[in-house]
Structures are given as C-alpha cells and as structure tokens.
Amino acid sequence: MTDTGMETLTEPYYEALKRGELVVQHCKACNRNIMYPRHLCPFCYETDLSWVLSSGRGVLHSYAVQRLGPPSGFEDDLPYAVGVVKLDDGVQLLGRLWPDPDGEWSGYSCDGRVEFHGADAVEIGRRPVPWFRRAG
Amino acid sequence: MPDSDPASGAATASALPGRGSPEEAVFIGLGELPSGRYPDRPFMGQLVHAAVAAVRDAGLTVPDIDTILLIPCLHSFADQADLIFSRLVEELGLHGRAKSSFMLHSGGSTSDNTIRSAAGLIASGHARNVLVVQSEKWGSAPVGEMIDMLTANGIPREWEKLSGLTFNAVGALITCRYMAASGSTAADMASVCVALREWSRLNPNAMYRDRTLTVEEILNSKMVTDPLHALECPMLADGAVAFVMTSAGNARRAGRDAWVRIAGSGGCVSHYSIGQEADLAVLGWEKAGVDAYEQAGWGPQEADLAEVYDSYAAVLTSGLEGLGLAPKHEAARMFASGEFSPGGRLPVNTNGGLLSAGHTGVGGGSALLAEGVRQLLGRADPSRQVAGATRAVCGGTGGTYMDSQVLLLEGVAR
Numbered sequence: 001m002t003d004t005g006m007e008t009l010t011e012p013y014y015e016a017l018k019r020g021e022l023v024v025q026h027c028k029a030c031n032r033n034i035m036y037p038r039h040l041c042p043f044c045y046e047t048d049l050s051w052v053l054s055s056g057r058g059v060l061h062s063y064a065v066q067r068l069g070p071p072s073g074f075e076d077d078l079p080y081a082v083g084v085v086k087l088d089d090g091v092q093l094l095g096r097l098w099p100d101p102d103g104e105w106s107g108y109s110c111d112g113r114v115e116f117h118g119a120d121a122v123e124i125g126r127r128p129v130p131w132f133r134r135a136g
Numbered sequence: 137m138p139d140s141d142p143a144s145g146a147a148t149a150s151a152l153p154g155r156g157s158p159e160e161a162v163f164i165g166l167g168e169l170p171s172g173r174y175p176d177r178p179f180m181g182q183l184v185h186a187a188v189a190a191v192r193d194a195g196l197t198v199p200d201i202d203t204i205l206l207i208p209c210l211h212s213f214a215d216q217a218d219l220i221f222s223r224l225v226e227e228l229g230l231h232g233r234a235k236s237s238f239m240l241h242s243g244g245s246t247s248d249n250t251i252r253s254a255a256g257l258i259a260s261g262h263a264r265n266v267l268v269v270q271s272e273k274w275g276s277a278p279v280g281e282m283i284d285m286l287t288a289n290g291i292p293r294e295w296e297k298l299s300g301l302t303f304n305a306v307g308a309l310i311t312c313r314y315m316a317a318s319g320s321t322a323a324d325m326a327s328v329c330v331a332l333r334e335w336s337r338l339n340p341n342a343m344y345r346d347r348t349l350t351v352e353e354i355l356n357s358k359m360v361t362d363p364l365h366a367l368e369c370p371m372l373a374d375g376a377v378a379f380v381m382t383s384a385g386n387a388r389r390a391g392r393d394a395w396v397r398i399a400g401s402g403g404c405v406s407h408y409s410i411g412q413e414a415d416l417a418v419l420g421w422e423k424a425g426v427d428a429y430e431q432a433g434w435g436p437q438e439a440d441l442a443e444v445y446d447s448y449a450a451v452l453t454s455g456l457e458g459l460g461l462a463p464k465h466e467a468a469r470m471f472a473s474g475e476f477s478p479g480g481r482l483p484v485n486t487n488g489g490l491l492s493a494g495h496t497g498v499g500g501g502s503a504l505l506a507e508g509v510r511q512l513l514g515r516a517d518p519s520r521q522v523a524g525a526t527r528a529v530c531g532g533t534g535g536t537y538m539d540s541q542v543l544l545l546e547g548v549a550r
C-alpha cells in the first residue's frame with residue numbers, strides 16, 4: 001500500500017487513529033501544523049517535525065455521497081460519504097462522514113460544524129481514515 | 137525583437153515577447169477522429185490517422201515533421217509505453233529523420249502544457265514543424281477497471297484513497313461546494329449539461345450527436361454521487377486529436393492564408409489532493425486568467441467564444457467565473473437562461489465538451505482546444521461556426537482539478 005520508508009509518516013498517523021485519536025503533523029521550527037504529513041516542513045523546509053493531538057473540530061467545506069460505481073473493495077460500504085474538513089487547527093483533510101440515524105447525510109451542509117469521531121478498531125485496522133460526525 | 141505587428145492586434149506594454157514576429161508559434165493544421173465507442177479502432181491506428189490528417193490539413197507532408205509531442209493515453213500503460221518509446225515515429229516512417237519524440241503528461245491539462253512546450257521549442261528554434269497528437273480508448277475499456285485505475289492514481293494513496301474516494305466523488309465535492317456558494321439549484325446545474333448537448337448535436341465528431349437531453353431527464357436519472365446524477369457524469373469515449381504547429385514565418389512562406397496564434401497563457405496549480413484545495417468552488421482559475429489576459433492585452437469581454445474543461449458542470453461554471461466570462465456565482469443560472477447555448481450571448485464548448493462530445497481521458501482537453509483552433513480558422517461546421525470569431529479562451533484542468541491552465545488564442549488571417 002505504501003512505499004518502503006513511508007511508515008515514518010503513515011504509522012504515527014494510523015496508530016493514533018487506531019487509538020481513536022486524530023493527530024496532525026507539527027513543525028517545531030516554525031510552530032505550524034501541517035497536513036497531509038510531509039517529509040519536510042512545506043513552510044520553512046526544516047525537518048524537526050512532530051505530532052500534535054488535533055481538536056478534531058472544524059467545518060465541513062464540502063461532501064459527497066457515493067451511491068453507485070465504488071472502487072473495488074467498497075461495494076459493501078454503499079452508500080457512504082466523504083467530506084473535506086477544515087479543522088480549527090488550521091489544516092484540512094478528507095475523511096469519511098457518519099450517516100445520521102436515518103442512514104442518510106441530508107443533515108450535513110457545507111460550512112456546518114463537524115467533529116472527529118473515530119470508527120471501531122476493526123474498521124480502522126482495515127482502513128485507517130478519520131471519520132467525522134455533525135456537531136452542534 | 138519586434139514587439140508588435142499592426143495586423144495582429146493592438147500593441148500593449150504587456151504584449152508577449154515575439155508577438156507578431158516570424159518566430160512565434162502558430163497552429164496550422166488539425167486532425168480529429170469521431171469520439172465515442174469504436175472497439176474496432178486500435179489505439180495506434182487512431183493515432184496515425186489523426187496525425188496524418190493534421191499534417192495534410194497543414195499543407196505539409198509527414199517527413200516535414202521534425203518533432204512529435206505525445207499526449208498520453210490512460211486506458212493502457214503498455215500503449216502509453218509505446219508513446220514514450222517512439223513507436224509512432226516508426227509507424228509514420230520517420231525513423232532516422234525525426235529529431236525528437238516524447239510524451240508530456242499533466243492529466244486533463246496536458247494539451248495546454250504540451251502546446252506551450254511546442255510553442256517554446258518553435259520560438260527558440262529547437263523545432264520547426266511540431267506534431268502534437270493524442271489517442272485514447274477509454275470508451276472500449278472495461279469501466280470497472282478504469283474506475284480502479286483512476287482511484288489508484290492521482291489520489292494520495294496514504295491519506296485519501298482508503299476513504300473510497302472516486303473521481304465522481306471528486307466532481308461531486310466540487311459541485312456540492314459550488315451549489316452552496318452560488319445558490320445554484322439542481323436544475324441550474326443540469327442545464328449546463330443540456331446546453332452542452334445542444335452543442336454536441338451540431339458536431340459530427342461528438343459521441344452524443346443524435347440524442348436530445350432535458351433537465352427533467354437528468355434529474356430523473358439515478359443519483360450516482362450526491363449531488364451528481366448519472367446523466368451529469370461524463371461518458372468515457374474513444375477518440376484522437378492532432379495539431380500541427382510551426383512558426384508564423386513558416387506559415388507565411390508556405391502560403392497558408394490563416395493560422396492561430398497563442399496570445400497569452402496562464403496557469404495555477406492549486407493542489408494535488410482534493411482534500412487540500414482551499415476553495416473547491418474556485419480552484420486555480422482566477423490566478424490563471426489574470427496572468428493570461430495580462431499577457432494577451434485583451435480581456436474576457438473581448439472573447440468571441442470559450443472552450444473550458446467540463447468533465448462536470450461545476451468544473452465549467454467555476455472556470456467561466458474564474459476567467460471572468462460570467463459574474464461570480466452566476467454561471468449555472470446563465471446556462472439555464474441559455475446565454476452559453478447555440479444562439480446565446482457567448483458560445484461555450486461548441487463541440488459539446490467532455491460531457492456530450494465524450495470524455496476521451498487526457499484527450500478531453502485536447503478536443504476542446506482543437507475546437508477553439510477550428511473555430512478561429514473558421515472551419516467548424518456552418519451550424520456551429522461562430523461568425524467572425526477571432527478570440528477564444530481555452531481552459532484545461534487535470535487530475536483532481538489540481539491545476540487550471542489557460543490559453544488565449546487569436547485567429548490571424550493574412
């Protein structure tokens with residue numbers, strides 16, 4: 001799945017998701033958060049990088065509900081939703097969106113508040129991605 | 137270096153260096169095969185037929201071509217490897233004569249980047265007569281395999297692929313944001329596809345030249361990826377396009393009576409990952425347009441037509457707005473009121489675009505660019521030829537709409 005050597009970037013992120021946490025990369029040299037994780041800081045090009053716990057809170061920039069034509073391996077997930085979240089931490093990312101209790105996403109809207117709410121260990125073990133739900 | 141030519145338009149302080157000079161690169165020939173499902177047309181066969189058609193259209197012979205720039209296919213890496221390793225040179229009998237043959241690639245914006253590269257080679261004397269050619273077999277390829285290929289490439293495999301992101305979802309993310317920002321309705325978005333179908337019905341090379349399309353049909357078609365209905369998603373097509381470019385001096389000496397010059401170009405690579413785009417309803421169009429218009433010395437209000445990438449309606453509406461061809465947030469509603477349809481205020485995507493002429497992979501942008509050149513040469517079918525067209529705004533974008541590329545074209549009659 002990932003290039004040899006990429007584990008330095010992927011493992012801390014995936015391991016946090018497995019613990020039910022969302023972390024983002026942080027540059028100690030210029031004190032900025034970075035997403036997606038990089039080999040060097042894309043602002044100051046230093047390599048003194050660490051990980052910080054994200055607030056997990058932010059706004060939904062946009063979202064889409066996949067109903068037909070999924071990639072291989074996602075047939076049993078249909079329907080499912082993905083969204084671009086702008087975190088309060090100053091970074092943004094793509095993640096999955098939990099359906100509302102009716103199994104749909106009609107309660108979501110662009111610029112609505114969302115919060116990180118991780119999936120269970122089995123799902124994250126299979127696909128380490130962040131999940132978000134609506135927030136008040 | 138001459139800075140202006142009275143025949144080529146008004147001189148301005150921001151004129152492109154070499155404007156009107158004999159060294160500047162111009163389009164002199166075009167070739168195109170019909171787009172659609174043509175399982176009996178092999179990849180290399182399409183490529184040589186389009187190539188030879190363009191060379192003949194340019195009034196040249198194949199041995200006049202010294203440089204070949206290849207726009208890649210996506211249906212097969214084996215066929216792409218044939219491009220990389222100069223198979224076309226041998227197929228055209230140019231082995232031992234061609235100076236250079238190579239492939240450039242930036243997804244759907246490849247045509248813009250390739251034309252810029254060709255123009256640079258010509259203007260700097262590294263190439264004389266350049267063939268730019270593209271062939272794609274998407275229409276005959278298995279759709280499931282193509283979905284997997286597209287989700288395996290151009291989407292960050294570590295950070296986004298595991299979410300199940302598809303290219304239709306990428307289009308849906310842009311559409312959802314555009315609709316929220318602009319207040320456009322589902323019917324407004326569908327009307328973009330309807331206008332493109334009106335155009336494709338006038339294009340004998342389009343995939344959909346017979347069937348009409350209505351807003352009602354679109355809204356009643358299956359929801360594929362909210363908010364995109366099935367009839368708002370592009371159909372993968374086979375197709376091929378070729379251009380021949382040379383210097384204005386060569387065109388003049390060869391006795392050509394019309395050619396097309398590149399008045400200005402601009403671009404902005406706004407992201408790689410769709411999850412990192414700052415504004416999915418804007419993309420990189422605004423910056424790309426500002427740079428291009430400044431170089432050309434004319435503005436969007438002086439354009440006679442536009443040919444802007446349209447794999448999804450919102451990609452086109454964001455492009456038209458960012459390029460100043462529609463007020464911000466108004467483009468979809470303007471489609472609904474017919475302003476960009478045949479007979480409307482500004483002809484847009486007069487070949488029917490990717491959405492109705494067919495999505496030929498990397499070639500979708502090439503076909504739009506070819507239509508822009510064709511219109512400025514006055515050689516479109518009379519039913520869709522824009523009368524007196526001299527200025528065209530052409531826009532392309534690739535991958536997850538990572539880059540917005542603009543070429544401003546001008547027709548020159550001697």
Ligand SMILES: [Zn+2]
Nearest residue numbers: 027030041044
């Ligand atoms: Zn830094």
